[in-house]
Structures are given as structure tokens and as C-alpha cells.
Amino acid sequence: MLLKMIGKLNPHRIQITRYSVRFFASNIKENHEKVNFNSISAAYGYKSNRELFRGWFVFKLCSYSSLVDRLSQLLPISRKILGQQLFEYIIRSTLYGHFVAGTNKAELKPIVDRLRKQNVKLILDYSMESDVPSNKQEKFESSVLHHSNENTYNDNMLKSIKNVQTAAELFGSSAITAVKMTAFVSPDILQKLNRILEAEHQSSTKNTILETASNTSIISKGELEELEHLITRMNRIVQEVKKHNGRIFIDAEQSYFQTAIHKFVLELQEQYNRDSLTVYNTYQCYRKTTLNLLRQDLIRSKNNNFHIGIKLVRGAYMDQERQLAIAMKSIDPIHPNFLTTTECYHRAFIEALKHAKEKNTTKTHVIVASHNEDTVQFATKTMDAMHVKRGDGLVSFATLFGMCDYLTFPLAAVGYDAFKLAPYGPISSLLPYLIRRAQENRAIFAKAEKDRRLHYKALKERI
Numbered sequence: 001m002l003l004k005m006i007g008k009l010n011p012h013r014i015q016i017t018r019y020s021v022r023f024f025a026s027n028i029k030e031n032h033e034k035v036n037f038n039s040i041s042a043a044y045g046y047k048s049n050r051e052l053f054r055g056w057f058v059f060k061l062c063s064y065s066s067l068v069d070r071l072s073q074l075l076p077i078s079r080k081i082l083g084q085q086l087f088e089y090i091i092r093s094t095l096y097g098h099f100v101a102g103t104n105k106a107e108l109k110p111i112v113d114r115l116r117k118q119n120v121k122l123i124l125d126y127s128m129e130s131d132v133p134s135n136k137q138e139k140f141e142s143s144v145l146h147h148s149n150e151n152t153y154n155d156n157m158l159k160s161i162k163n164v165q166t167a168a169e170l171f172g173s174s175a176i177t178a179v180k181m182t183a184f185v186s187p188d189i190l191q192k193l194n195r196i197l198e199a200e201h202q203s204s205t206k207n208t209i210l211e212t213a214s215n216t217s218i219i220s221k222g223e224l225e226e227l228e229h230l231i232t233r234m235n236r237i238v239q240e241v242k243k244h245n246g247r248i249f250i251d252a253e254q255s256y257f258q259t260a261i262h263k264f265v266l267e268l269q270e271q272y273n274r275d276s277l278t279v280y281n282t283y284q285c286y287r288k289t290t291l292n293l294l295r296q297d298l299i300r301s302k303n304n305n306f307h308i309g310i311k312l313v314r315g316a317y318m319d320q321e322r323q324l325a326i327a328m329k330s331i332d333p334i335h336p337n338f339l340t341t342t343e344c345y346h347r348a349f350i351e352a353l354k355h356a357k358e359k360n361t362t363k364t365h366v367i368v369a370s371h372n373e374d375t376v377q378f379a380t381k382t383m384d385a386m387h388v389k390r391g392d393g394l395v396s397f398a399t400l401f402g403m404c405d406y407l408t409f410p411l412a413a414v415g416y417d418a419f420k421l422a423p424y425g426p427i428s429s430l431l432p433y434l435i436r437r438a439q440e441n442r443a444i445f446a447k448a449e450k451d452r453r454l455h456y457k458a459l460k461e462r463i
């Protein structure tokens with residue numbers, strides 16, 4: 001009966017009712033083996049007492065709003081006062097140690113081995129990104145420059161290629177890496193291209209990105225060359241992924257880049273996802289346009305015969321997007337509230353899974369990248385209702401390293417395909433990432449509170 005209900009839902013109806021989401025989440029009982037999201041032994045069994053204490057301490061720190069709010073000012077001041085060595089020691093013993101998997105392959109290896117025993121794999125992310133200068137977080141020292149700097153972008157490409165090789169050495173053909181496209185091109189040019197593509201999208205031409213950029217006088221000859229370099233860099237990275245039979249997730253970023261990033265990834269998918277699923281796009285469900293975009297891409301994958309990798313996220317830049325919309329007096333691109341974002345996420349999951357189940361010649365793989373317990377439960381229950389088995393290779397689950405182990409490890413323990421997205425690299429380049437993690441864990445207090453409580457309970461049980 002549930003399957004009939006899912007089948008009856010018109011996939012082209014943009015407006016979905018809250019009832020459909022609640023219906024799937026609450027009525028599916030058959031086949032569903034309950035995953036215990038409160039199991040301390042499943043979630044933290046792999047951690048040492050020291051790591052448990054550090055986890056509890058870090059979540060406690062994140063609960064002090066006044067401290068988290070001032071972190072981007074406090075960190076550089078502390079470095080000046082304490083000196084580089086002591087500063088690094090303190091950060092390594094706290095935020096970095098908890099949220100980052102290490103500096104290099106040697107440090108990653110023991111973590112990979114421990115997690116493998118729990119059936120959990122890592123998605124490796126050698127953290128690099130950039131933004132237009134108005135972004136406050138990026139005012140803190142970042143590993144990349146804000147203005148055009150070809151050497152930096154080439155260097156970032158080489159680091160990404162090395163990341164792909166490291167992942168292949170650690171995981172073989174199941175290696176997955178993640179990148180942000182803003183690490184490989186000037187943010188100003190990407191933003192400019194984004195505006196052009198958004199305008200072009202309204203007139204629905206079918207040009208490639210390079211054709212569109214070449215056909216406009218807004219992009220100068222020099223900028224066009226930089227775009228060609230970006231395309232070369234992305235191709236070289238994906239070719240390295242292909243060489244090792246791995247997969248690559250390309251992150252979604254701010255809306256003033258995202259139309260361009262999304263289209264770039266689609267072009268890479270058309271090129272490289274013919275014989276195997278290599279390139280994954282990211283769908284930010286907090287954006288009003290996402291469900292339609294996903295539908296168009298699913299049709300395109302079927303018609304143009306390429307495999308499609310779909311990473312579903314809520315989205316990480318909401319505050320920035322809203323502030324920008326107010327400042328620019330433009331329409332807010334984000335759903336009005338958390339419930340509508342969740343509806344979009346759940347609807348997107350149903351539609352992607354329906355597509356994955358169809359007997360197409362192309363493969364579809366959905367990554368539920370979320371720390372939200374209700375969303376994870378919704379996904380597992382919907383899988384049951386649609387008779388999708390854990391080992392079918394259609395759905396995987398992912399959370400960030402250091403967050404919500406109580407979701408990932410119990411899922412892996414009962415046979416779901418489960419990942420932690422693990423950033424790694426030198427402390428200096430990961431400080432902006434650490435500030436964002438602290439802020440996120442302050443914002444999602446209930447979840448951080450559960451993480452902290454379970455860390456404390458696990459520690460208490462051991463002592």
C-alpha cells in the first residue's frame with residue numbers, strides 16, 4: 001500500500017504536503033529493523049577514553065555562544081600571545097583533534113583502520129576553498145588567496161590530485177574524495193559567470209559553459225582563459241579519480257557561485273559518468289529551486305545516458321544567503337523555514353530513490369548527507385517501503401568527522417553504507433573550517449547536546 005502511495009505521488013508536483021512526509025515517516029513498519037541511535041557502544045566503542053573526554057570538552061566549549069561568536073577574533077589573538085607552538089598544541093588537543101582526521105596520510109591511516117573495523121569509511125577532503133572578500137569567515141587567514149592567482153589554483157589542483165592518490169592508497173577502488181570548486185578559480189570570475197548563466201538559464205539555451213562565456217562581451221579574454229584553466233584543472237582531477245576507479249563529490253557553495261558550479265558538475269558527469277559513476281553533484285535542499293533542478297537532472301541523465309551521483313544536503317550558508325538577499329533587496333533563495341527545507345529534502349530523496357529503482361541503463365546513487373536523526377530515519381523507512389535493501393548500492397549515509405557518530409556507527413553496524421566526511425591538512429588552513437564547525441554545533445544545540453551527553457555517558461561507563 002505504501003509503495004502504491006509513493007507511486008501515485010506526481011513527481012512533477014512542486015508543492016508537497018506535510019502529510020506525505022509525515023505519512024512515510026510514521027507508517028512504515030514492515031521490514032524496518034530499528035537502528036539504535038542511542039547506542040553508546042556502537043557510536044563510541046572505537047574511541048579511547050582520552051578521545052571521549054576531548055569530544056565531551058569540545059561540545060561543552062561549543063555550547064558557550066559568547067565564546068563561539070568571538071572565535072574568529074580570539075584565535076589570531078591567542079596565536080600572537082601564546083606563540084605558534086603552544087597555540088597549535090592547544091588547537092590540536094581540542095577543536096582540530098576532534099573535527100579533523102589529521103595532517104597527512106600517516107596520521108589518517110590508524111583512523112582509517114579503526115573505522116574500517118566498524119564498517120565506516122572516510123570521504124577524504126583536503127580542505128581548500130575561497131570566497132569573495134565580503135565573507136566575514138574568510139577574512140581569517142585561508143589557504144587560498146581571494147584574488148586571481150593562477151599559481152595558487154594550480155597548487156590547489158596538485159593538492160587535490162595528491163588527495164585522490166592518498167584516498168586510493170587507503171581505500172582502493174572504494175575511495176571517495178570531496179572538493180570545492182572555488183579552490184581552483186578566482187571567486188570574482190566564478191561569480192560573474194554565475195550571473196551570466198542565471199540570465200541564460202531563463203532563455204533556456206543549450207550551450208556549454210565555455211560557449212556561453214565565449215559568446216558574451218561581459219567576460220574578458222583574460223577571464224575566459226582563466227575559465228579554460230578551471231576546466232583543465234577539474235578535468236585533471238577527475239581523470240586522476242577515474243585512473244584509480246574512485247569517486248569524487250563536488251560540494252555546493254553559495255548561491256552566487258552555485259548555478260555555475262552545478263552546471264560545471266553536470267558537464268563533468270556527462271563526460272565521465274558514462275561507464276562508471278565517478279562524479280557526484282550536491283543538491284542544497286534549503287534552496288527553493290533545488291527540487292526542480294534535481295528533476296531536470298534526473299531526466300537529463302536518462303536521456304543523455306550518464307550515471308548520476310546525488311549528494312543531498314540541507315545547506316551550509318543559510319545566514320549568509322539571507323543577509324545577502326536583504327542587502328541586495330533580492331528574493332531570498334532559501335525556503336522560508338526549517339519544515340519546508342525538510343519537506344524538500346524528503347521529497348528529493350523519494351524522487352531520487354524512485355529514479356534509482358527504475359530499470360534504466362544508467363545508475364543512480366543517493367547520498368543522505370545529514371546530521372538530522374529524523375531525516376536519516378525517514379530515509380531508512382522509505383528504503384524499506386520501496387523495498388530497497390541496505391546492500392543494494394542505491395543509498396549511502398554520511399556525516400561530518402567529529403559529529404553525530406551516534407547516527408553513522410549504528411547505521412554501519414546493521415549494514416547500511418556509512419561514511420564520515422573527513423577534512424585533513426595543516427592546522428593553519430583548517431582554522432576557518434573549525435570556526436564553522438564550532439558555530440554549527442552552537443546553532444544546532446539539541447544535536448550537539450546529544451553528542452555531548454552521549455560522550456559523557458560513554459566516559460562514565462568506562463571509568
Ligand SMILES: Cc1cc2nc3c(=O)[nH]c(=O)nc-3n(C[C@H](O)[C@H](O)[C@H](O)COP(=O)(O)OP(=O)(O)OC[C@H]3O[C@@H](n4cnc5c(N)ncnc54)[C@H](O)[C@@H]3O)c2cc1C
Binds near residue numbers: 337398
Ligand atoms: C557529508 C556532508 C557533506 C556536506 N556537503 C555540503 C555541501 O557540499 N554544501 C553545503 O552547503 N552543505 C554541505 N553539508 C552541510 C549540511 O548542509 C549541513 O550539515 C547542514 O547545514 C545541516 O543540515 P542537516 O541535514 O545536518 O540537519 P540539521 O542539522 O538538523 O539542520 C539544522 C540546520 O538547518 C538549518 N536550516 C536549513 N534550512 C532552513 C530554513 N529554511 N529555515 C531555517 N533553518 C534552516 C538550520 O539553521 C539548522 O542549522 C554537508 C554535510 C555533510 C554531512
